[in-house]
Amino acid sequence: MTLTQKDIQQLKEKMAEGYLPQWVLTDPDIFRLEQEKIFARTWHFLGHESELKEPGSYVTRWIVNDPVLLVRTQTGQIKAFLNSCSHRGVRLCTEDFGNKRAFTCPYHGWTYDLDGNLIGIVAGNKVFGQNVNKEAWGLRPIPRLASYQGMIFANLDPNAMSLEEYLGDMKWYLDIILGRSDGGMEVRGVPHRWIAKGNWKMTSENFAADPYHVQMTHRSTVEMGITPKDPLYASYGHQVVLGNGHGINVITTESGQSPNPFQGTPEAMWPMFERNLSPAQLQVFRNATVLVGGVYPNLSFISSVNGSEEYKYNHVNFRVWRPLGPDRMEIWVWFMIDRAFPESYKEKSYQAFLRTFGASGTLEQDDTENWARIVEASGGIMARDKSLSYNNVLNYLMGFGNLEPDANFPGPGVAYPTTYTDAVARSMHEFWLDLMTRE
Numbered sequence: 313m314t315l316t317q318k319d320i321q322q323l324k325e326k327m328a329e330g331y332l333p334q335w336v337l338t339d340p341d342i343f344r345l346e347q348e349k350i351f352a353r354t355w356h357f358l359g360h361e362s363e364l365k366e367p368g369s370y371v372t373r374w375i376v377n378d379p380v381l382l383v384r385t386q387t388g389q390i391k392a393f394l395n396s397c398s399h400r401g402v403r404l405c406t407e408d409f410g411n412k413r414a415f416t417c418p419y420h421g422w423t424y425d426l427d428g429n430l431i432g433i434v435a436g437n438k439v440f441g442q443n444v445n446k447e448a449w450g451l452r453p454i455p456r457l458a459s460y461q462g463m464i465f466a467n468l469d470p471n472a473m474s475l476e477e478y479l480g481d482m483k484w485y486l487d488i489i490l491g492r493s494d495g496g497m498e499v500r501g502v503p504h505r506w507i508a509k510g511n512w513k514m515t516s517e518n519f520a521a522d523p524y525h526v527q528m529t530h531r532s533t534v535e536m537g538i539t540p541k542d543p544l545y546a547s548y549g550h551q552v553v554l555g556n557g558h559g560i561n562v563i564t565t566e567s568g569q570s571p572n573p574f575q576g577t578p579e580a581m582w583p584m585f586e587r588n589l590s591p592a593q594l595q596v597f598r599n600a601t602v603l604v605g606g607v608y609p610n611l612s613f614i615s616s617v618n619g620s621e622e623y624k625y626n627h628v629n630f631r632v633w634r635p636l637g638p639d640r641m642e643i644w645v646w647f648m649i650d651r652a653f654p655e656s657y658k659e660k661s662y663q664a665f666l667r668t669f670g671a672s673g674t675l676e677q678d679d680t681e682n683w684a685r686i687v688e689a690s691g692g693i694m695a696r697d698k699s700l701s702y703n704n705v706l707n708y709l710m711g712f713g714n715l716e717p718d719a720n721f722p723g724p725g726v727a728y729p730t731t732y733t734d735a736v737a738r739s740m741h742e743f744w745l746d747l748m749t750r751e
């Protein structure tokens with residue numbers, strides 16, 4: 313399947329006007345093409361180095377439909393393989409995580425070591441002949457693997473640009489979260505995961521580009537006193553367009569200062585932040601109540617501190633929207649905390665996370681409901697009509713042509729002086745079309 317010249321022309325025209333045709337959300341052909349053109353060519357978050365504590369540690373993950381076995385080898389290296397036996401293709405390891413010296417296939421018993429070498433074939437010489445060539449039948453490595461600040465990413469495209477180049481200006485903002493503390497971050501517990509209705513483009517957009525939804529969707533948190541009453545409270549700050557579809561919202565307060573400096577982290581940690589971050593990064597971190605953003609295509613994150621006493625703990629989570637189709641996804645959420653923080657704070661932070669984000673969190677459930685409703689209402693004749701005769705385009709006009717970037721913002725990227733704008737969403741769609749139409 314490809315996009316026809318007519319489709320491409322229409323998409324370009326509509327995006328240039330600040331619209332998105334609704335049919336791109338639920339069209340199964342579009343989803344097939346996205347797997348090939350987007351998910352097979354961009355960098356995917358697989359996990360954090362702290363999840364692989366010692367030699368033999370492993371976790372199993374997915375890049376959309378490709379199962380991945382991520383292991384720490386005897387020499388401490390991290391490697392990633394297609395989690396599929398080279399003999400007949402069986403999914404080799406089905407546990408979520410563990411520690412092993414070798415992986416034995418449940419079907420015919422072929423065994424692989426931590427480097428993916430085939431080290432055992434049941435009755436090998438007898439049935440495959442004297443010169444059975446084990447070297448040729450090891451596990452198939454994922455073509456590219458790279459880490460940034462402990463975050464492990466993979467890419468199915470052997471010719472992809474480097475991870476650092478792909479992340480670009482996003483690194484500056486990720487460093488505020490991942491690089492502020494000595495020893496970096498660690499994952500606490502295991503990633504939460506559950507299946508929900510939704511389209512990955514909309515969930516990615518929700519984090520990278522949409523603080524506008526907060527006042528309505530998360531109204532219950534206002535009523536509970538977790539978030540402020542001012543309907544504009546999530547608009548104060550900047551939305552920053554970062555290129556390659558990445559974006560972030562640096563949310564602060566009307567005065568530009570946070571009542572909880574450095575997101576309510578323990579004061580004893582602040583000198584450490586001052587050592588590890590630049591003055592401009594410190595300025596952003598000191599005044600932000602929320603940092604919420606996305607690494608294209610489907611990694612999102614939020615570092616937040618909420619208002620009321622029992623919630624005044626910074627909590628950070630990273631999440632992958634693993635598409636299972638155009639209208640369904642598996643949500644994976646990693647809670648992360650600075651290794652250097654006191655244990656008591658880590659536990660409080662984890663509890664604040666559980667109450668807000670994660671499968672049972674209040675804010676999470678608010679959002680999930682809307683993502684389901686988008687796909688529920690986008691699959692019919694009117695919404696999917698490609699000729700747009702029902703005017704089935706979505707509105708991305710906020711801040712379109714009536715908002716100038718703020719040249720005084722201290723961080724890189726194109727920063728707009730409010731988060732109530734569709735600037736990042738529009739740049740995500742442009743990058744989407746760029747990837748979808750590349751040869």
Ligand code: FES
Nearest residue numbers: 397399400417420
């Ligand atoms: S499929 Fe794995 S040993 Fe045969």
Ligand SMILES: [Fe+2]
Nearest residue numbers: 526529675679
């Ligand atoms: Fe939300």
